[in-house]
Amino acid sequence: MSKGQVTSRVTVVIAAVAITLLLIASIYTALFTGEDRKLVIVVNPLPREEVAEEARELETYLEDYLDLDVEILFPTSVAAMIEALRFGHAQVAIGMGSLPAAVALEVADVDMPLAEVRRVVIDGQVMENPYYYSYWIVRNDSPYQSMENLRGARACFPSELSTSGYIFPLYRLVQLGLLDPPADPKQFFGEVVIGGGYAQCWEALKNGNVDVAVIAGDVPETLFMEAMRGSRVIESQGPLPSHVVLVSNSLDRGLKERLIEALLSLNERPDLMRKFVSAIFVRFEERSVDEHLGPLIQALEETGLLDRYLKEFGQ
Numbered sequence: 001m002s003k004g005q006v007t008s009r010v011t012v013v014i015a016a017v018a019i020t021l022l023l024i025a026s027i028y029t030a031l032f033t034g035e036d037r038k039l040v041i042v043v044n045p046l047p048r049e050e051v052a053e054e055a056r057e058l059e060t061y062l063e064d065y066l067d068l069d070v071e072i073l074f075p076t077s078v079a080a081m082i083e084a085l086r087f088g089h090a091q092v093a094i095g096m097g098s099l100p101a102a103v104a105l106e107v108a109d110v111d112m113p114l115a116e117v118r119r120v121v122i123d124g125q126v127m128e129n130p131y132y133y134s135y136w137i138v139r140n141d142s143p144y145q146s147m148e149n150l151r152g153a154r155a156c157f158p159s160e161l162s163t164s165g166y167i168f169p170l171y172r173l174v175q176l177g178l179l180d181p182p183a184d185p186k187q188f189f190g191e192v193v194i195g196g197g198y199a200q201c202w203e204a205l206k207n208g209n210v211d212v213a214v215i216a217g218d219v220p221e222t223l224f225m226e227a228m229r230g231s232r233v234i235e236s237q238g239p240l241p242s243h244v245v246l247v248s249n250s251l252d253r254g255l256k257e258r259l260i261e262a263l264l265s266l267n268e269r270p271d272l273m274r275k276f277v278s279a280i281f282v283r284f285e286e287r288s289v290d291e292h293l294g295p296l297i298q299a300l301e302e303t304g305l306l307d308r309y310l311k312e313f314g315q
Helices: 003-032 052-066 078-086 098-107 163-175 198-206 221-229 253-268 289-303 306-312
Strands: 039-043 070-073 092-096 110-122 125-129 131-139 154-157 191-194 212-216 231-241 244-248 281-286
Touching: 039 052, 039 078, 052 070, 052 253, 078 092, 078 098, 092 098, 098 110, 098 163, 098 244, 098 289, 098 306, 110 131, 110 221, 110 253, 110 289, 131 163, 131 198, 154 163, 154 198, 163 212, 163 231, 163 289, 198 212, 198 221, 212 221, 212 231, 221 231, 231 289, 244 253, 253 281, 289 306
Parallel strands: 039 070, 039 092, 154 191, 154 212
Antiparallel strands: 092 244, 110 125, 110 244, 110 281, 131 212, 131 231
């Protein structure tokens, strides 16, 4: 084989390798950057038919802003939201609660660029904050003066999946040395009631069916004020993080930045975003994971509850 033929073959091989590398790069871009595919967003579980018009409006707004096909999906549970992010079926989650968000950060390759600023009540004052507090309360005529006195008493929690109504109240008991991790309220209280909501627990306390309950500063203002007028605060806990936006780290940096800009521009439409984030949504705000979810992650670790919620959400 002549020198010219060898050179020609080498040139052909190099060209073939270059084309192959370009094809691999383009496939990688299509699969992982989101530039060449649909952007899929999951939102808090709710019946799609109730917000169909708003979902179309939000999809159209984001498509125009990003110049990209956008689809909003409505998973049946927060566990399904986490799974969608974990396995790449969705690249964005809007309005995810702080507990499932903390779990998602453990199991999925995601970032938390934005948090919700919401209308909350802190120390009796209505404020706009990305955090709030919850409170252990007893009736005004109750003989109990401290959490220590409540050992063996009847307690009402709104939900075992509630950051403000379960995790942080138990965290406070651990901090006070009244519970050992893994925190179980039955180790301290004589009777534990899961009321199904803050209003139900307040009714149970008001009617004397339990001795202590939990109320949070992000419940409807009328409920919070009524509960506070009819009760005494024994302990408080917080700051409790609001809902967040999670974004897959597989997204191209430029697309991610434009997405954040688009969501921040929706601060001009709080009425629309309340449908997908929370009823007390005010605006989005840029916050870091440590700054926003740090207190919750610490609470989960120090109560020994993190493994439980990893299993609870299907891990």
